[in-house]
Amino acid sequence: MINLNNVNLQYENTATLALENVNLKIQPKEFVVILGASGCGKTSLLNLIAGFLFTDNGDITINDHQVKGPGLDRGVVFQKNALMPWLNVEENIGFGLKLRGVSKEERTKEITKVLEWVDLTEFRNNYVYELSGGMQQRVGIARALVANPEILLMDEPLGALDAITRQDIQKVVLSLWQKTQKTILMITHSIEEALFMANKLIIMTPRPGKIHKTYDVDFSKQYLEGVDAGEIKRSQKFVNLKNEILEIIEATS
């Protein structure tokens, strides 16, 4: 369980708080999506949980342990630039395993498993620069999952992709969530993406960055139960909610 208690974050040389009084509890197996305009502190929040960023004001714990830096219990998927361009797909995915001294056979076994999950088996020997943006992101996701972390943190993982690829990967991520039962925290600035993927949707607003509203949504559950994604996104409930959130974001940014 991720627990943030009265977290405040101030950057040097800025007037407003990057995060003001943030309280957040994330239960195991939840898919939490943080949505907000730029400057609302959503990436800072993820970086605090990932252990890339620290604040003395407030408590951040994972399973009651203070976050003291990055750890293998949290896998992180970045928006871009995080793969090793000199390694091929297989070596990229196995990068962390190799660093930790996992044997070659064990590595190959694990890599083969996650390659299937993200549907990249036939590209295992390609270099990452030979892959499309969407495939590169799937490598990033596979690399984070192969270490079997408890929590998956995703920092606008689909932000650099075109709309069509984006929808494909949204579905990939949802099915992986169902398959692996990970706790997922994802950041996005796309309202539709947030609504479609989350089971808990958090709206953040900027200057100072804070949590404005939290929604429990079940569109991802509907999708995983077999309802067509397009049908879900066109449904009245989805559209109404989308408009409601758009109004909040427009009014506060």
Added chain:
Amino acid sequence: MSYARNYQVFPKLSSKKIVILSVVSLALFILTWLILSELKIVPKIILPSPIIVLNKFIGVIKSGYADKSLYEHLGISLFRVFASLFIAIIFAIPLGIFVAVNDYVRGILDPFIEFYRPLPPLAYLPLIIIWFGIGEMSKIILITLAIFAPIFLNTRAGVLSIPQERIRAALCLGASKWQLITSVIFPSSLYHIFTGIRIGIGFGWTTLVAAEMVAANSGLGHMVLTASEFLVTEVVLIGIFIIGIIAILTDLFMRYLTKKFIHWHR
């Protein structure tokens, strides 16, 4: 059917046409040279004809110049440059990395490196001669110092240009500090390092020839200087030609290595 063409403001040619143009340009240059020297428009001491130069070249290959064979001159010059390059690489790459990642190291080394870096090597050659004499040692030290700066600076720039996400990703995957350096920072900086080595070889070659002209009794620079003292202009031209060809060949080789080993950089 003709192929698609881009809208162009400046003249563009196919690469084949550019090569043809270069060959024609070079041929015209040699022809002009031939006419100017053979018709005695320019005196032989100033500009010997290409035919004389070519004959002398064959003579120098056969019997050497300034008490040594051409191969000895060439060999000692190459040795000085590549021994220095080797030493410079051994020091410059680790130091470049540590200065980039560790602010203590940076703070301690910065004043010295920042001062010496823009100094022309020939400015401190006299000091090196006072300290180390005029033997091989002082030449190798001088050339090493000349090569060190570009490799060091490029390594540092390479490390500093690594995307933060890549470092963070490796940390999340359990990389230790040392693994971060060997498995992420070093390979990420390779392109910059190779560029630094390429520039370094150029610097080294420049410095070598200058140093051999100031204090040496062998090497291509020494050969050229001796020839100029006796007004044997054809040997001066031969020396310049050899120095130029070697510089081009080493640069092509480095570019080949860069392409081969840093295939991901485009």
